[in-house]
Amino acid sequence: MKPIKVGMLGLGTVGTGVVRIVEGHQEDLVRQIGTAVEISRILVNDVTKNRSISIPQERLTEKVEDILHDPDIDVIVEVMGGLEPTKGYVMEALAQGKHIVTANKDLLALYGTEIMAQAHEYKRDVMYEASVAGGIPIIRTLTEGFSSDRILKIMGIVNGTTNYILSAMSREGAAYADVLKEAQGLGYAEADPTSDVEGLDAARKMTILSRLGFHVNVELSDVSVKGISSVTREDIAYGKTLGYEVKLLGIAERTGDGVSVSVEPTMVRLNHPLASVSGVFNAVYVFGESVGETMFYGPGAGELPTATSIVADLVTVAKNLRLDVNGSQLPLRYQEKKLRSPEQIVSKYFLLLRVADRAGVLARITQIFADYKVSLESVFQHPNASTSHAEIIVITHNATKAGMQQVLEEFGKLDVVHEIRSVYRVEG
Incomplete structure (x- = not known):
């Protein structure tokens, strides 16, 4: 059988990893697929650039x-990222009869429904395991x-960026700004870290997971998002004292009332498996009606972990080619979307209040x-001898989001409440 020919869009960190794995694991790939996998052309910005791997210049x-209109190319691996012109390239590739493997979470979160519909029309595969949690096969x-x-x-x-920051703040008792600077120095955080630290990256990934898990067409705009930039070392220290770690969690729930999806800093009980996930690692906890609790853990980014997921998708497409069943996957049949209201979203809460240190305030x-x-x-109260205020820490039983919003509004009217310092959801 002739080799499976692959065209790649992009040759950055992840693209380089894909080339390394495909070329280094040919014997294993032939055993799994029955034929060789050949990366025949790669789209780059500059064919003369020095690279960490040796690639014949005629393949660049x-x-x-040169890739989209090459009739010999079977599969396109998209690792260039971004929305435009990437979306146009992917849609054109499908129209030209190519199958798609992508790691592009932004593209899938915003245009996944449209892309999958076109793939179904042209009977082509679209695989995107690497778009969420890197090397973890969660999709x-x-x-x-x-x-x-x-x-x-x-x-x-x-x-991984936010988990590294919060883990270091917890371990070292350091301030957010100091750890962010350290993460940037190590290459874990971008020069502009907004997408990571404000929860936008996680929100895109939770959009994808929610669609797949609940069969509801969740849009990115349906996700309630709060980042970690306001998390303090005092919050983390108080949480640890009470038996919690602070983690940026994506939380998607389905009940008879509908679905809710959020990304927010959360107090996670120390005995919950997510609390022990540290550094740049990722983990996804899934609760099934029949199976109960499961958790999947591993590296969430990096050249080879992400590339491993991409090559696994390549293997799936290649096997489908051999069996002539490409495009046989059904498009997502979405159920009616019902978003849960604040009156229907229920959880425990952690509050840190700074209040006047005098009799009757707690009452x-x-x-x-x-x-x-x-x-x-x-309820815990900590007087502060150096100021005129005390700190009150409250952990509630399950309460509605609407009820908590009303409570916070009332606190804002009290002259004895100097500051609502922190409010976190509690899990585990």
Whole structure:
């Protein structure tokens, strides 16, 4: 059988890893597929640039048409990232009869439905395992491993940069700004870290996971997003004292009322498996109606972990080619989207308040909780001898998001509440 010919769009860190694995694992690939996999053309910005791997210059091109319109190329691996012109290239590739393997979470989060519809029309495969959690095979797990179950909840640490920052703040007692600078120096955070630290990257990944897990057409705009830039070392220290770690979690839930998806810093109970995920590692916790609790853990980024997922998708496409079943995957049949309202979203909460240090303040605060039917699991008060305020830490029992919003509005009206310092969801 003739080799499977691959065209690549991009040759950055991940693209380089794909080349290394494909060329270094040919014997294994032939055994799995029954034929060789050949990367025949690669789109780059500059064919003369020095690179960390040796690639014959005739395999490089600066013209995307050399790949999209080459009738011998079977599969296109898209690792250039971004939305435009990438989306146009992918749609044109499908129209030209190419199968697609991509790691582009932005593209899938915003245009996944449109791309999958075109793939179905042209009977082509679109694989995107590497778009979420790097080397963790979570996409395949949701679509195949849980095909006989009903997923009720997905919680993910799906951004390595923020997990590194929060882990270092917890371990070293350091301030956010100092650890961010350290992460940038190590290459874990970009010069402009906004997408990571403000939760936007995680939100895109949770959009993809929610669609697959719940069969509902969740849009990026449906995700409630809060980043970690306001997390302090005091928050983390108080959390640890009470038995919690702070993690940036993507949380997707499905109930009879509908679905909700959020990304937010969360107090995670130390005995929950997500609490022990540290550094740049990722983990996705999935709760199924039948199977119960499962968790998937591993590297969330990097040249070879991400490239491994891409090559696994390449193997799937190649096997489909041999069996002549490409494009046989059904398009996602979305159920009606019902988003849960703040009155329907329920969780525990951690609050840190700075209040006047005088008699009767705690009673006024607890009365407001009672007025809005928010019951309390624990309350701690810490006087501060150097100031006129005290710090009150509250952990609630399950309360609605709407109820907590009302409580916080009432606190804002109290002259004895100097500052609502922190509010976190509690899990585990």
